[in-house]
Amino acid sequence: QLVLDTLDKGAVIQDTRSIVLPDANGPATSQEDQLLIQGALNSLLSREMIVYTTNENFAQALTAEGTQILEQGSHEARVWAALPLKGQAKGLTVKEIKEKVGDESAKIGQGRAFKNGWIGKEGDTLVKLVSDIVDSTKTELDEISKTGTLRAGEKALAELRKRKLITQKKLLWFSVEKGVKFSVSIKKPETDLTVEMLASGSWKTSEFKKYNFEAEGAPTNGGAFHPLLKVREEFRNIFLEMGFAEMPTSQYVDSGFWNFDALFVPQQHPARDLQDTFYISDPPAALPPPADYYSVVEKVHTTGGYGSVGYRAPWQPAESNKLLLRTHTTARSAALLRRLATRKGGFRPAKLFSIDRVFRNEAVDATHLAEFHQVEGVVADRNLTLADLIGFMRTFFTKMGITDLRFKPAYNPYTEPSMEIFAFHPQLKRWVEIGNSGMFRPEMLEPMGLPPDVRVHGWGLSLERPTMIRYGIANIRTLVGHKVSIEGVEKAAAVRF
Numbered sequence: 001q002l003v004l005d006t007l008d009k010g011a012v013i014q015d016t017r018s019i020v021l022p023d024a025n026g027p028a029t030s031q032e033d034q035l036l037i038q039g040a041l042n043s044l045l046s047r048e049m050i051v052y053t054t055n056e057n058f059a060q061a062l063t064a065e066g067t068q069i070l071e072q073g074s075h076e077a078r079v080w081a082a083l084p085l086k087g088q089a090k091g092l093t094v095k096e097i098k099e100k101v102g103d104e105s106a107k108i109g110q111g112r113a114f115k116n117g118w119i120g121k122e123g124d125t126l127v128k129l130v131s132d133i134v135d136s137t138k139t140e141l142d143e144i145s146k147t148g149t150l151r152a153g154e155k156a157l158a159e160l161r162k163r164k165l166i167t168q169k170k171l172l173w174f175s176v177e178k179g180v181k182f183s184v185s186i187k188k189p190e191t192d193l194t195v196e197m198l199a200s201g202s203w204k205t206s207e208f209k210k211y212n213f214e215a216e217g218a219p220t221n222g223g224a225f226h227p228l229l230k231v232r233e234e235f236r237n238i239f240l241e242m243g244f245a246e247m248p249t250s251q252y253v254d255s256g257f258w259n260f261d262a263l264f265v266p267q268q269h270p271a272r273d274l275q276d277t278f279y280i281s282d283p284p285a286a287l288p289p290p291a292d293y294y295s296v297v298e299k300v301h302t303t304g305g306y307g308s309v310g311y312r313a314p315w316q317p318a319e320s321n322k323l324l325l326r327t328h329t330t331a332r333s334a335a336l337l338r339r340l341a342t343r344k345g346g347f348r349p350a351k352l353f354s355i356d357r358v359f360r361n362e363a364v365d366a367t368h369l370a371e372f373h374q375v376e377g378v379v380a381d382r383n384l385t386l387a388d389l390i391g392f393m394r395t396f397f398t399k400m401g402i403t404d405l406r407f408k409p410a411y412n413p414y415t416e417p418s419m420e421i422f423a424f425h426p427q428l429k430r431w432v433e434i435g436n437s438g439m440f441r442p443e444m445l446e447p448m449g450l451p452p453d454v455r456v457h458g459w460g461l462s463l464e465r466p467t468m469i470r471y472g473i474a475n476i477r478t479l480v481g482h483k484v485s486i487e488g489v490e491k492a493a494a495v496r497f
C-alpha cells in the first residue's frame with residue numbers, strides 16, 4: 001500500500017532506498033528493508049499494478065573481527081594501551097602482554113605497534129614511547145560502518161579486505177513505475193466463479209486469481225498390508241525356517257471327494273450338510289477323480305480294508321462329485337499326499353504347509369466368519385510317532401512365542417489319535433484352544449498308495465485368532481469385511497512373533 005501511495009503521489013519511485021517504512025526512524029537503506037520492499041514489489045508485479053527494475057551497488061561490511069576492532073580498538077592499540085609510558089614504570093615482558101591482551105592481539109599487535117613507533121624495547125620488556133596515538137584502523141572501520149565505504153579510496157579498502165576486517169556486499173535497490181493495472185488499492189482477486197457473479201454479470205469486470213500450476217498436490221496415501229497378510233508372512237517364515245515347502249492352495253472350489261471322501265469322512269457325516277458346507281450348483285458336478293483311486297476309497301468306506309472294517313454305510317457317487325467351497329485346506333493336503341504316494345521315483349519324506357482361505361456355512365458373530373484362513377502343516381515320513389507330532393508343534397508354537405502347551409484327546413474322522421492344542425494365555429490367565437492336530441488314519445493314507453510304514457501327521461489353526469490377539473482386536477468384523485478400519489490397516493505395525 002505504501003508503494004502504491006508513493007507512486008500515486010509521484011508517478012515514479014526513482015530509488016526505493018528513499019521510502020520510509022512504517023514505524024521506521026529513517027529511509028529504508030538497509031538490505032533487509034530493501035528485500036522486504038522487493039517482496040511487496042513482486043506481489044504488485046504479478047497483478048500488473050507496477051513494473052520495476054533492479055539496481056545494484058557494492059558496499060563494504062565489517063567482518064566479525066572488524067566489528068570487534070571497531071568496539072575494542074585495533075590489536076596494536078590494545079598492546080599500546082596495556083603498556084606503561086617509558087620512564088614512568090617498569091615495562092611488561094612478552095609473556096605479561098599476552099596475559100593482559102590475549103595471545104591473538106599480542107601476536108598481531110606488537111609488530112604493528114613497533115612499526116607505527118608506538119612502543120619500544122627497554123631491556124627485555126616493552127614500554128609505550130608516545131602518550132597519544134591515532135588508531136587509524138579503528139577510525140577507518142568506523143567510517144565504513146557508517147557510510148559503507150571509505151573516502152580514502154579503493155587502495156585503503158583493499159588493504160582492510162586483505163586483513164579480513166571487511167568484505168564486499170552486493171546491495172540491491174529498485175526503481176518503480178506504474179503498471180497497466182495500476183490502482184491505489186489492492187483488489188483481492190476472486191478464486192471462484194459463482195452463480196451470483198454469473199447472474200449479476202459482475203464476472204465481466206472481476207479480477208480472477210491466476211492458476212498456480214507449480215503448486216504441489218496433497219500427498220496421496222500409499223498401499224498398506226492388511227494385518228492378516230503381515231501375520232501370514234510371520235507364519236510363512238516359521239514354516240520356511242523349519243524346512244517346510246508351501247503347497248499350492250489357490251483353488252477355493254473342490255469336490256466332495258477331495259474335501260471329504262479322500263479324508264475318510266463318512267458320506268453321512270453332519271459336516272457335509274448344507275447347513276455346514278457351501279455347495280456349488282453350477283457347474284453341477286466335479287470332474288471324476290482318478291478311477292483306480294476312487295474305487296479303493298469307495299471300498300475302504302463301505303467294506304473296509306487295511307485292517308479296518310470301514311463304515312459299512314451306503315455310498316453315493318453323487319456325494320463325491322458335488323462341488324463345494326472347501327471347508328478346510330486339508331482337502332489340498334490330501335491331494336498333495338496322494339501325489340507323494342504316486343510320484344515316479346517312489347515315496348520321499350516331505351514337510352508341507354499352507355495358509356489360505358476356507359469357507360463354512362456358519363452364523364456370523366463377533367468371533368466367527370463364514371470364511372477364514374487356515375494355517376496347516378503336514379509331515380510325512382516313515383515311522384513317525386505321536387511324540388514327533390507333539391515335538392513339532394512345541395517347536396512351531398515356541399517360534400510364535402507360545403511356550404505353555406497342552407494337548408487334549410479329540411476326534412477327527414481322518415486322524416487317530418487326534419489332539420486339540422491348548423495354550424496358556426498370560427493376559428486372559430486361562431487355557432485357550434489354538435488348534436487341532438492328529439496322525440492321519442491308515443484308511444486315508446493306504447488307499448493313496450503310501451507304503452504302510454509311512455506315517456503322516458498334521459496340525460491346523462486359524463490365521464484370524466492369532467492376528468486378533470496380536471493386534472488387540474475384539475471383533476473379527478473390524479478385521480475383515482466392509483467395517484474394516486482402513487486407517488487401522490494403514491497404521492498397523494509389522495508383527496514379530
Ligand code: PHE
Nearest residue numbers: 328330436437438458459460
Ligand atoms: N482340518 C483340521 C481343521 O479344520 C485341521 C487339521 C489338519 C487337523 C491336519 C489334523 C490334521 O480343524
